[in-house]
Amino acid sequence: MDLQKSELIxxxxxxxxxxxxxxxxxxxxxxxxxxxxxxxxxxxxxxxxKKVSEALAA
Numbered sequence: 001m002d003l004q005k006s007e008l009i010x011x012x013x014x015x016x017x018x019x020x021x022x023x024x025x026x027x028x029x030x031x032x033x034x035x036x037x038x039x040x041x042x043x044x045x046x047x048x049x050k051k052v053s054e055a056l057a058a
Contacts, residue, residue: 005044009037011056025058026051 012022019037023030028051036044 001039001041002043004049005037006039008044008049008052008056009039012037012052015056017056022052022055025055 012019019034020030023033026033026048028048033048033052036042036048
């Protein structure tokens with residue numbers, strides 16, 4: 001799994017957020033967002049990593 005992806009998953013879990021709440025913050029479909037962050041080897045697009053990072057920093 002990509003390092004950035006795993007770090008973001010850890011941050012999401014540490015903040016106690018779920019993908020529905022996070023998806024609302026970045027205005028994205030929660031089902032699609034949760035599929036991107038499935039613990040697998042598929043990469044997450046850079047634009048989504050950026051949006052999620054910004055939402056977690058706020």
